[in-house]
Every structure is written in C-alpha cells, then in structure tokens.
Amino acid sequence: DIQMTQSPSSLSASVGDRVTITCRASQGIRNDLGWYQQKPGKAPKRLIYAASSLQSGVPSRFSGSGSGTEFTLTISSLQPEDFATYYCLQHNSYPRFTFGPGTKVDIK
C-alpha cells in the first residue's frame, strides 16, 4: 500500500506570508496527486489536481508542484480565508486512494 506523509503537521503564519506544505509518498506516484482544503465543519474542497493543475475557481495564489515521491503546495500570499487544514490525496493506486494526514494552517 502507498503511504502518504505531510510536513509540517501544523504551522502558524501571518496574512501575507508565503506558505509551503510538503507531501511525500512511500513510492513513486508520477503526478497522481491532488490537494484539498478543509475548513471546520465543512467538506473538503479540491484546490489542485494532477500535482500542479489549478482547479477552476481557485485563486492563483495556490500552486502545486512535484512528481514521483515529493510534492509541494504553495500559498504565495496567505489570506484570512486560507486558514484551514490541507490534505494531499494520491490516486496512483486507483481506485484505491490514500490521504495524507493533513497540515493545519492557523493564525500566528
């Protein structure tokens, strides 16, 4: 089974900061990875698919990169509405899926 890890597990940042979250796979998964944002009490929302493609309607301050085993989600200038938990999701083993454990971004 493919295992996913994320770092950091949490971070504190200020509005306007550049934030980077890393997701690592236990084996190569090509670019079969997406990033999701979840706010408390809400369903997850897809931000990025295929490692680097921006979901329609998602602000351009979000970007994704990477392939193989290491991936990053970058928020170029953190906004108040971006404080949330972020998850990566691999689908290389489709139709079996694995989420990363999540990264909580809160206000410094």
Added chain:
Amino acid sequence: EVQLVESGGGLVQPGGSLRLSCAASGFTFSSYSMNWVRQAPGKGLEWVSYISSSSRTIYYADSVKGRFTISRDNAKNSLYLQMNGLRAEDTAVYYCARDESSTWSFDYWGQGTLVTVSS
C-alpha cells in the same frame, strides 16, 4: 449545479447496522464513479469505498471490508453505503464524493452525515 446530499446517519449501538444514502443532482450520475470518504472526530480523511458507474467494479478499504457494502441506483441518482457490524472506530462524518474520470480524483463532495457508534 452539482449537488450531493448525504442522509441516514445517526446513533447506533456497537454491532448494529445503518444505511447511508447520497442523493445526486446537477450532473449525469450514471456516467460517474463514486466514493465514500469518512472523517473521525478531530482526525483526518480516510477513503472508504469506490463504485464504478456501472457498479461493475467495487473496492473497499481494509478497515471496512466484509462489513460495509457500497451500491448505487442510477435510475434514482443515488449512492448507498450499507454498514453492518459497526464498531466504535467507525464513528465519523461520512462524505460521498464524485470521482472525476478525467483526473481520477474527487471533484465534488457532499456536506457529510455523522455516524456515531456508541452504547
């Protein structure tokens, strides 16, 4: 507008059963594979089960295999999850999620339904 609305959650005793439903609208349900994903209180997301558009292919996470059954009724635009032999560790919010065939990942999610397994 794509909408997914889950229902059927509630309080059930250990060993009991529950059937979740997900009503889909705003898209051609019969053309999409679907999934169930759950989230225990204060925890991360866990994929539970997958069903192809025709119901021909079905997969389960090891944690629910043999206890949960996924199904769908394309005529009713509905997805189901029959949960038997429930355990305390099955307590979670259960989401249905659409599987976007072009990207092989989840593009739309329902709002979730809470299942609590407790005596």
